[in-house]
Amino acid sequence: MARSGVRVYVAVFAALIVLTLATVAVSYVDLGPASVVVALSIAFTKAVLVVLFFMHLRESPGLTWVVAGGGFFWVAILIGLTMSDVLTRGWLPVAGP
């Protein structure tokens, strides 16, 4: 099994710091609706770096990938189905609560 080295960890740490500074800097720029997309894309990239390298998922067996992916898959269902309600409430001219 391939083991990660100190050099890899420091490189990932540097990337995480750069991405943190980038997301703070870009938040002061008005990108309209894209602001949220950019902020969450950077956060997701950082999370993937932590999971793959610091949590050693890239060295882990397939079953661990299934469990890790499963957590995020079910959260996607949770948010997706909830927002399918919230986002579409104004679509039909029906008196709301």
Add this chain to the structure above:
Amino acid sequence: MAEHAAAVAHQFDDAEQQRGAAELGMWIFLATEVMFFGGMFTAFTAYRWLYPAAFAHASRHLDVLLGGTNTIVLIGSSLTMVLAVHGAREGHRRSLLVCLALTMLLGGVFLGIKAIEWTHKWEDGLVPGLRFTLTGADAGPQELFFFLYFAMTGVHALHLIIGIGVVGVILALAWRGHYTAEYHNPVEVTGLYWHFVDIVWIFLLPMLYLIGRHGP
């Protein structure tokens, strides 16, 4: 276990299988944690969609400098944690001990900065239910934002306090020489938990501090 550090429990074929089982168990626990935090993230997403202007206003009451500094502190603690795991794998007791102590220290720094922030929020009258002094048309949705802010950062801080306690136990056991290059599963799974708590904060920074930062 102490006198037979490399011992394999009788239900496992070998040390590799034992390590795999320990790590998979922690990953399954973390999947439930993802769902636990996911509920609050979902509530935040829904209310941010319903009250975008109020959430942007409320977000601007938060201190980006303190929040950003804390992000860097926590990422630093993840580096020291992964170096502790590396030290354990290599059988370097000294590097394991030093890195675990640094991880606890950085976790403490994070909580200290968090306490300063919460104190500011109390002084500014931004604590829902206890001391909330904002008035105006969107005061209600802003109070909702601060309720979610305290719920999410509070539960995150609780996880960090637990993490510091667990790392402290691991540090004490490592001090007594319980871990070797062959057997150090508790160090590995504690690392997984610590990095998960870091990931939660990685998402809290943009959601709480950065939305609406550029607005009027």
